[in-house]
Amino acid sequence: MKEMLHDCLIPLRRQRDFRLLWSARAVSETGSEVTRLALPLTAATALHASPIQMGLLTAASTFPYLLVGLPSGALADRVGRRRPVMTACEAVSGLVMLSVPVAWLAGLLTITWLITAAFVVGVCTVIFRTFNTPHLATVVAEPQRTAALAGFQSVFSVAQIGGPGLAGLLVALLTAPVAIVVNGLSFLTSALCLRAIRTPEREAGTRGPGLGREIAEGLRILIRHPVLRTLSLTGMTVNALGAAQLALYVVFAVRVLGLPGSLVGIAATGFGVGGLLGAFLAPRLTRRYGESRVLLGSVLFFPVAFVGTAAAHGPVWLVIGQLGLSEVITGVAVVSYSVCAGATTMREAPDGLLGRVNATTQFAVQGVMALGGLLGGVLGESLGIRPALWVCTAASLLVIPCLWLSPIRRDAHRAREERSPSTARRPESVPAASRT
Template sequence: MEQSTLAPEPAVAEADPRRRPTLWRSRNFLLLWSGQTVGEIGAQISTVAVPLLAAGTLDATVFQISLLTFLAWLPYLLFSLPAGMIADRVDQRKLMIACDLGRMVLMGSLPVIALVGDLKLWHLYTAVGLSGVLTVLFNVAYKAKLPRMVEAHQLVDGNAKLSMSKDFAELIGPTFSGVLIGLVGATRTFLANGLAFLISAVTLLLIREVPEAKTEEKADDEERLPLRTQMTEGLAFIRSQPILRKILACTTTSNFFVMAAGSIEVTFMVRELHAPSWMVGLVFSISAIGGLALGAVANRLSERVGSARIIWVSMAVPGPLYLLMPLAQPGWGVLLYGVGLAAFSANAVLYNVAATSYQQRITPTHLLGRVNASFLWICYGAIPLGALTGGALASTLGLRTALLICVLGTWSAALFVVLSPLRTMRHLPADD
């Protein structure tokens, strides 16, 4: 099955970096970026609307509401590896469009069912679970497509801009969702969620593509491999790359402890610090601003510090600021938590942009989908385990002590990349 790729930008002499084309002139990238931004806002709308619909309209119990979070993350454990194989064998742009349209239908079906019939909790479970599967497919496909869309020197900038979309959505999405829910109710809010996915699909449809040359011999050899071997080729490639193994270990460890902290942070602010709901919201807004600010200058920082060096620097340097989170105090001292969270948000943007760019740079094109999927399978597989650990630590040791362990664990993840060959590198391969 032949794939297609996005039309490349005009080539410019590599000898003069100042004359390299920028992403601001890339029609294809700007379409992807704008669609992703709207899609991320839509995802944030559902993050607030789903539990409120379950708790309010459907009168769900606390356990029933927690199952929604479980169903949203479960597809990463079950479907990441096959999603990688699919993304490597089909037209990735068409796959992303299909995922967007599928999520639009699933989310849009909820207010329709409520209008014509009796909306049940199992309808919400079904929509969240199937939407989660499509989200896995979409994320694997778009991470594999980006290196085909931009030139090698533009990867860091492209990943930074896409990361900014997520932080921007986290900044305004929950507030926008809350306003919509207040105006039209939780059920009708999903119409806006569906509209966001439709806009994302339209922007992808407008992207221009040209046929991509394909090595038939390699494709034929792959098709003769057993299905299990094809799905695990991404894992095999990661095992063969010492730096990728360190990055994977760092990301997984960080995700584990970040989710452990995230599972108790609202409880800590409300019960230990007696923070009102508006102040809790302000804390998370401060965090999102930190990510946005660093995302805007990520490319320039990467060039100054070094596109490889920034991977371990971004993990190690902000660590002491994480300690402000368990040291936060009642009153305005709650904002110390926001400062610590902003430091992590900034670190996450710089690290994820640089680490993803390294992964995309060294991975063969025909394996991009499977390598991305393998990362998601392991890194996101740690998330539910981290959430359980955070709750267990808080129940046993208390909220503040548990939070201190979590932030120290998050900082310790830096050791994997500090004690790796990255420490002796300045730039990504072929970046000089």
């Protein structure tokens, strides 16, 4: 505890273990952004995948949240040393990703291979993220966690800025399957960074009577806690629709908009620029307005990217402008929301149950993306790609009442009253002994 109190006085950028944890995420996320474009491009261009197959590929990476999300949360609260598990997840993911270019060069790559690789990496990602939140609490002191979460969001944003451009270059030079080697190496580099962290890990605080009861406890907390429940419902809505859009985006960009492969990732680049700005603004907005008000303001801009994608048309330069601008705006909103939602979850979760609360939230918020990916494939096959994107756009408006008709709006109102000068104590009401 004393070490944690001492560390909170040191800026995060000067804390060695946080830098290593941050670096691990930086290299891993950059590689993942390359694969986020290269994997579906491999399926769409090299293997000529159908919309249904693209939906299955999208679902394969998120279905593990439904499969192992809840058990991994209970285990994260039980396990005393979480860092070795996280390191193993990164190492396995790296080896699986490296198998894709090897299979391509050997003439063995199929859609089934890609779906299987996405599924295995998805399982590792679920376990890693579930263990990462309680692990972060051992590395970073509580007063610095909002800043730490913003730092991680900046990592994701920088990766989204540079990743698509790097992916486009690698796809043009090496073909999409071979470009995936970058992700494999990035996972292995991340594993090495994690192994170098020295902060001792405390024993897990809870060891319940059984795995099933511990999972049920995490579900019960999420369902009964009004704030955590609202954040989960909002995340489920936007992620399901985002996955549906993602399942169609590459095919839409290549076959409908006519974008070359090197420019397909332009939307992700715009989101990264906005996300980097959001990571910079989120701690400052939170200090001025409070987390609840930032959450309410952020969701108003969530539908912008859906509109920008569905409405995109015209020459390449205009399409790029439409996609890029809409994604910049959404990137600011989503990252600001994510930082505040993460800090709120860490604060609201009961002691000793953070792993289960986080896993249950991820189970709901990320697991629904598997269904969203399948939904996108079905809508694309039955309605056509652009009409399916408009359906997603209309449905994205649901995120606004989901949050605005919740207790979070009441919390925001209370915070605004507390910060309002009109409610502050007037000078004449201050005891004379306290005046200067």
